[in-house]
Amino acid sequence: MSKKSYDTSHERPAVPPDVERTLASLDPEEARELALAWAIASLADENAPSDRAVEAAWNRFAGAMTDATAREGEGTAHRQRRSHDATRRSGRKPERRVRSVYRLGWLAACVAAAAIAALLLWPRTITVTAPSGELVAASLPDGSEVQLAPASTLSYRRGFRGEARRIELSGEAYFDVVSAERPFRVVTFNATISVLGTAFSVRARPDDATPATRVAVASGNVEVNRRGATAEGVRLKPGQMSEVRGSDAATAPRDVSMDAELAWRSGGFARFEQPLSVVLADVERRFGVRIETRPSDLDESLTSLISVYLPQAEDAETVLRDICSVVGCRYEETPAGFVVQVE
Amino acid sequence: MNDITPSTLTEWTRGFNRSDRSAVAELFRAMYPRLLRYAKRLTGSDATAEDVVQDAFLRLWKMRETLDPGRSIKSLLYVMVRNLALNVPKRAHDELGTEMEGPAMSPLEDMQTEMLADHIRTWIDALPTRRQEAFHLSRFEDLSYAEIAQVMDVSVRTVENHIRLALQHLRDRLREYEPSLLER
Numbered sequence: 001m002s003k004k005s006y007d008t009s010h011e012r013p014a015v016p017p018d019v020e021r022t023l024a025s026l027d028p029e030e031a032r033e034l035a036l037a038w039a040i041a042s043l044a045d046e047n048a049p050s051d052r053a054v055e056a057a058w059n060r061f062a063g064a065m066t067d068a069t070a071r072e073g074e075g076t077a078h079r080q081r082r083s084h085d086a087t088r089r090s091g092r093k094p095e096r097r098v099r100s101v102y103r104l105g106w107l108a109a110c111v112a113a114a115a116i117a118a119l120l121l122w123p124r125t126i127t128v129t130a131p132s133g134e135l136v137a138a139s140l141p142d143g144s145e146v147q148l149a150p151a152s153t154l155s156y157r158r159g160f161r162g163e164a165r166r167i168e169l170s171g172e173a174y175f176d177v178v179s180a181e182r183p184f185r186v187v188t189f190n191a192t193i194s195v196l197g198t199a200f201s202v203r204a205r206p207d208d209a210t211p212a213t214r215v216a217v218a219s220g221n222v223e224v225n226r227r228g229a230t231a232e233g234v235r236l237k238p239g240q241m242s243e244v245r246g247s248d249a250a251t252a253p254r255d256v257s258m259d260a261e262l263a264w265r266s267g268g269f270a271r272f273e274q275p276l277s278v279v280l281a282d283v284e285r286r287f288g289v290r291i292e293t294r295p296s297d298l299d300e301s302l303t304s305l306i307s308v309y310l311p312q313a314e315d316a317e318t319v320l321r322d323i324c325s326v327v328g329c330r331y332e333e334t335p336a337g338f339v340v341q342v343e
Numbered sequence: 344m345n346d347i348t349p350s351t352l353t354e355w356t357r358g359f360n361r362s363d364r365s366a367v368a369e370l371f372r373a374m375y376p377r378l379l380r381y382a383k384r385l386t387g388s389d390a391t392a393e394d395v396v397q398d399a400f401l402r403l404w405k406m407r408e409t410l411d412p413g414r415s416i417k418s419l420l421y422v423m424v425r426n427l428a429l430n431v432p433k434r435a436h437d438e439l440g441t442e443m444e445g446p447a448m449s450p451l452e453d454m455q456t457e458m459l460a461d462h463i464r465t466w467i468d469a470l471p472t473r474r475q476e477a478f479h480l481s482r483f484e485d486l487s488y489a490e491i492a493q494v495m496d497v498s499v500r501t502v503e504n505h506i507r508l509a510l511q512h513l514r515d516r517l518r519e520y521e522p523s524l525l526e527r
Contacts, residue, residue: 018488034510043460048376
């Protein structure tokens with residue numbers, strides 16, 4: 001190697017600022033060696049846990065966090081007495097206070113925080129609504145994700161308090177559920193869907209012509225049951241669907257195309273074997289438009305059921321064009337929305 | 344590893360204040376791997392380390408409304424992991440390295456590197472316990488001297504001494520092992 005003299009600080013591996021200050025106070029040759037030792041020591045770095053292991057740990061923690069939040073309402077009186085201690089501790093000078101929190105006091109601080117949280121987290125219902133023409137995505141308290149179709153509403157108790165993670169749904173939604181020990185339950189006007197951790201869609205529109213709750217599963221296992229039923233429900237595997245019509249038991253599992261079931265999530269539009277009025281009501285919700293059907297006293301028992309599947313549906317007109325080519329109707333755009341004239 | 348800036352930490356702390364689970368998830372995912380390694384060092388057991396880190400996060404969650412965004416949530420987590428780990432009865436180094444699902448070890452392209460890595464681990468383990476810990480936090484957890492001082496409840500000066508002495512120790516061992524490693 002070259003013998004020329006040089007400023008050693010530029011000839012050694014970089015170290016963090018703090019360590020640099022330590023090295024700067026030493027003889028340059030020793031600083032160079034220690035910087036090398038620092039760099040070489042990186043070999044001893046342990047493998048980080050895999051993403052999967054981190055996710056598993058997060059799921060475990062998310063469950064514990066939910067349980068802890070649910071328990072915050074209990075034993076308040078006991079905790080308040082203890083929190084008095086913590087308040088007394090905090091009467092010291094600010095610096096001291098922080099040190100004490102960092103040492104022993106933080107345990108007392110936890111307890112005090114739990115008591116405060118118990119008061120603030122009094123059971124409350126959270127409601128999420130997607131208006132007509134809009135998709136809404138929401139995160140639930142356990143980390144599960146939900147996507148709401150236009151004109152849909154869901155509600156749950158703040159922090160998912162209670163023995164199950166319970167969601168009430170009116171409308172249509174896709175759930176991606178974080179697995180945890182507490183069951184995840186979607187309750188509609190006539191059905192209950194129970195899962196542990198999975199992804200599935202639910203359609204429950206009581207104002208449909210034949211009101212039903214339709215459940216389709218993307219991954220995992222789901223149990224569908226009539227609301228209030230005590231017997232076991234129908235178990236669905238990925239790619240299967242079941243319906244609860246009125247107060248009947250859930251229908252037997254049937255294979256479905258998940259692409260079509262979930263078309264609404266990615267800008268598509270799909271309805272299968274439905275009366276015209278149901279499909280048109282969906283178009284109204286989806287695009288936030290008004291559609292008038294003529295004749296107004298159309299007897300639907302005379303028209304056949306229709307199926308529409310558009311992987312991409314930019315606007316109401318695209319869907320109406322498709323429907324009318326099947327049904328044999330004419331549509332016209334008006335200032336108020338559309339008029340569909342059935343021949 | 345260095346991507347956690349103080350402002351990110353402050354944001355996460357505010358997220359905790361609001362009981363915002365997505366902030367909690369981000370903090371968890373960012374800090375879990377490092378805290379797990381630290382806990383493993385302190386407890387000598389994978390399973391215990393996992394429990395300790397879970398417990399630390401849970402305690403943090405329970406005190407979420409009183410967390411001060413002006414204080415480092417990172418140091419606080421290390422302090423909690425440390426306190427919890429040191430209160431677990433230390434079992435013999437059971438099941439060490441069994442449950443860690445690390446990425447599969449790269450094929451030993453360089454056997455010598457692997458051997459050297461093993462030596463370095465042995466040399467670090469030969470340091471006095473407190474020095475080992477300070478060095479580990481500095482070298483592998485990217486904690487600043489001030490943060491280490493807070494976690495270990497010692498002065499910054501002491502931390503600096505630990506780091507210098509640890510590096511000198513490693514340098515001496517490296518020189519014995521393979522002098523060419525330290526040559527220009």
